[in-house]
Amino acid sequence: MSWLWRVPRTIPQSQLPRLRPLTWTRSASRIRAHIPPPFPIIETCPSPTCACRPMPSGLDIDVEHSINGLMAPYAEQVLISTGKDDWTSKIEEDEVSVMARGLKDLLGRGGKFSDPYHNVMITNSSFESPHQLSSNKGSVFLLPSFRYLPDIPLKPEGLEQMVKAFVLPTQLHQMHSVLPEQQKQNLLRDTALQDQFKGSRPVQEVLVLICGHGGRDSRCGTMGPLFRSEFEEKLTMQGFEVLQGAVGSLGFGGASEKPTARVGLISHIGGHKFAGNVIIYVPPSFPENPLAGSGIWYGRVRPEHVEGIVASTILQGKVIKELYRGGIAQEGKLLLL
Structure with missing residues (x-):
């Protein structure tokens, strides 16, 4: 019998002692050590507790293939403010x-x-x-x-x-x-x-980025504005101040001391067939969130998922496995399941 230690390259060796204990899974020919990811996971998105906008009909969304890992690796995203949708x-x-x-x-x-x-x-x-x-x-x-x-x-x-x-x-x-x-x-x-x-x-507000590039693909063009409204509503319900208008020099846009967020549409990031595609950046200024300083990519998002994403990922730092395309931490480290 052979033993295979499977250590993801994206987890520095110095972090291994702090990870949760290994679990062992048996395959047809060998036993593998599985190291859990360094962030909490829930299998499925919680069901909504309030009304949400209806999902547009007639969209050709790929619901068959796994989306885990379907995110192009990158070291930095340069997000340009254009004022256009x-x-x-x-x-x-x-x-x-x-x-x-x-x-x-x-x-x-x-x-x-x-x-x-x-x-x-x-x-x-x-x-x-x-x-x-x-x-x-x-x-x-x-x-x-x-x-x-x-x-x-x-x-x-x-x-x-x-x-x-x-x-x-x-x-x-x-x-x-x-x-x-x-x-x-x-x-x-x-x-x-x-x-x-x-x-x-420094960016101190949560950024919710939704692919709404209708000039590239009609699916994202249809779903982008819908998800922007849905996220703005659900963030407000959870006590966030959703910042509007031109981005200024300050991270907190109002007189209140509420946590702040911005919701915007972005151009093509790949995977239109997995619309809605959403990237959530949780800033380092949310130190109690296990995902602080990270960007989480979700695909196949539906309106009924938005409340659960806000509550589970943005507030509690939990990754929703069924929607997860991938993630990135500072210095370009990939976050893998």
Whole structure:
């Protein structure tokens, strides 16, 4: 009989002693040690206790295949504030996407900062920028770094400085060890540049991001606005202040001391056939939540799931297994079941 220790690469060795005890499962030819994930899990979403919006009919949703792990790995999501609810199929071709075009030129294949071991996801959002579309500045959320930058110059040199200051890795993958020293330095973050970006702040509000990219797929275009209203309603019922309007320099948008949240539509993140697709970022400022500092990806979300997601995941830090596509923690660590 052979014994196989199965240690996910995403769990640092230093964390193993603090994990829950191993459980053993028998397969046809061997016994495996199963290490539970470092966050609490519930199998299914709790049933709603109040009315919810009806699910649109006639949508071709894949309910057969497993969605666990169907999330493209990424080190950082750059979430661009556009103030629009929808975009052209390729966001870099949209009229409001000066920043998306510039960032893809820098970070995409063949770009100055292209790094196959540090994938950066560039996404448009419906969040309103404090700047007009005709302005020469833009704003972004950086996740899961949980940083908001309100004043980014849209000229190529401004975008390059932002990428160098906040987006590039602080440590290169070992495969880059063969590169010349100057090239390695070019691919590393330079934190000294961060002082140039005034108004930068930590993100203290929960972010609920819903794929609503109708210009790419009608399923998400149909379900996105519905889920935005549903999440805003259920968050309010659970005592959150749902922030509206242009994103400013402050994490808490009102005079109350309620926990805060923003709900927005975003462009394509993959897996339209698993709509509704939702990413929930729980900020580090929620220290009692086991998912603080993480982003949780859910698929096949229906309106009747929203109340349970708010109560279980956002408030209690529990991952709902039946909806789970994947997750990411700070420094790009994947969260696997």
